[in-house]
Amino acid sequence: MIISFDIGGSAIKGGIAHSETDITPLGRRPTPKDDFTAFVQTLRDIITETGETPSRLSFSIAGVVDPDTQALTCANIPCIHGRNLAADLERELGLPILIANDADCFAIAEAGLGAGRGHRIVLGAILGTGVGGGIVADGRLINEAGGFAGEWGHGPIMATHAGHPPVEIPAYPCGCGQKGCIDTVGGARGMERLHRTLHELDRSSEEIIADWLNGEPNATRTIDVFVDLVASPLALTINITGATIVPVGGGLSSVEPLLAELDKAVRQRILRKFNRPLVVRSQCRVEPGLIGAALLGLKAEAEMAG
Numbered sequence: 001m002i003i004s005f006d007i008g009g010s011a012i013k014g015g016i017a018h019s020e021t022d023i024t025p026l027g028r029r030p031t032p033k034d035d036f037t038a039f040v041q042t043l044r045d046i047i048t049e050t051g052e053t054p055s056r057l058s059f060s061i062a063g064v065v066d067p068d069t070q071a072l073t074c075a076n077i078p079c080i081h082g083r084n085l086a087a088d089l090e091r092e093l094g095l096p097i098l099i100a101n102d103a104d105c106f107a108i109a110e111a112g113l114g115a116g117r118g119h120r121i122v123l124g125a126i127l128g129t130g131v132g133g134g135i136v137a138d139g140r141l142i143n144e145a146g147g148f149a150g151e152w153g154h155g156p157i158m159a160t161h162a163g164h165p166p167v168e169i170p171a172y173p174c175g176c177g178q179k180g181c182i183d184t185v186g187g188a189r190g191m192e193r194l195h196r197t198l199h200e201l202d203r204s205s206e207e208i209i210a211d212w213l214n215g216e217p218n219a220t221r222t223i224d225v226f227v228d229l230v231a232s233p234l235a236l237t238i239n240i241t242g243a244t245i246v247p248v249g250g251g252l253s254s255v256e257p258l259l260a261e262l263d264k265a266v267r268q269r270i271l272r273k274f275n276r277p278l279v280v281r282s283q284c285r286v287e288p289g290l291i292g293a294a295l296l297g298l299k300a301e302a303e304m305a306g
């Protein structure tokens with residue numbers, strides 16, 4: 001049995017995994033952001049609550065492990081930021097530890113139990129507050145050792161003109177230090193930014209989507225530009241990876257008509273032709289981080305045993 005954790009900026013969630021088909025979520029607790037001792041104690045409390053002794057702990061974290069130094073970048077939880085978290089937790093808890101990025105956990109969850117089942121190459125794409133992604137090939141996560149593979153949302157690549165007819169789009173500065181990243185326009189905050197640029201209107205992504213679905217002209221223009229900007233880098237990523245399915249997670253993935261538009265635009269831009277949807281809603285709607293971390297942990301256990 002292993003215990004998986006989903007470590008977010010506001011909550012730590014746990015789950016017990018006996019097998020791929022037997023994963024049970026546990027309770028959630030607030031994340032101690034600034035106190036590593038309290039952070040470790042929260043993990044201990046969740047483990048104790050199960051009444052069982054796990055053979056391994058696996059973690060989904062909104063952060064990235066450096067493949068060279070093993071240092072974790074996780075700016076919104078200062079007490080774990082910069083640490084070799086796996087080594088530190090192994091020392092504190094005396095159990096093997098596996099750390100994975102949350103978008104990677106999403107991808108492995110969809111590949112194993114969701115929309116990606118039966119596909120050799122799965123590109124999991126997150127359209128949440130921002131843009132993220134992970135790649136699974138032949139059941140294995142490309143990022144097993146950490147790193148950024150699958151992050152299609154960053155790089156100074158955004159089209160300078162987009163929409164029908166085309167309108168000029170500025171290269172917005174991104175949190176990663178570059179300008180013109182898809183992350184600046186491809187998530188909920190990006191959609192709001194585009195709407196502001198195009199119409200000088202401050203509207204929430206929920207309002208923009210509701211207006212779009214009602215045929216309102218400003219929102220229709222924003223979504224047209226949004227889909228045009230996001231579809232090209234996503235299509236390129238599909239060409240490069242050979243993905244045959246793109247499960248989408250994050251808040252915007254619940255808007256089926258938006259995914260349908262994106263799917264249509266992406267399929268027009270890729271080399272391989274598919275006569276079925278390629279960009280689809282994810283199926284692991286509940287706790288993909290917990291599920292993905294559990295699948296990674298179970299796989300590591302099976303490889304140790306085998």
Ligand SMILES: [Zn+2]
Nearest residue numbers: 154174176181
């Ligand atoms: Zn960026």
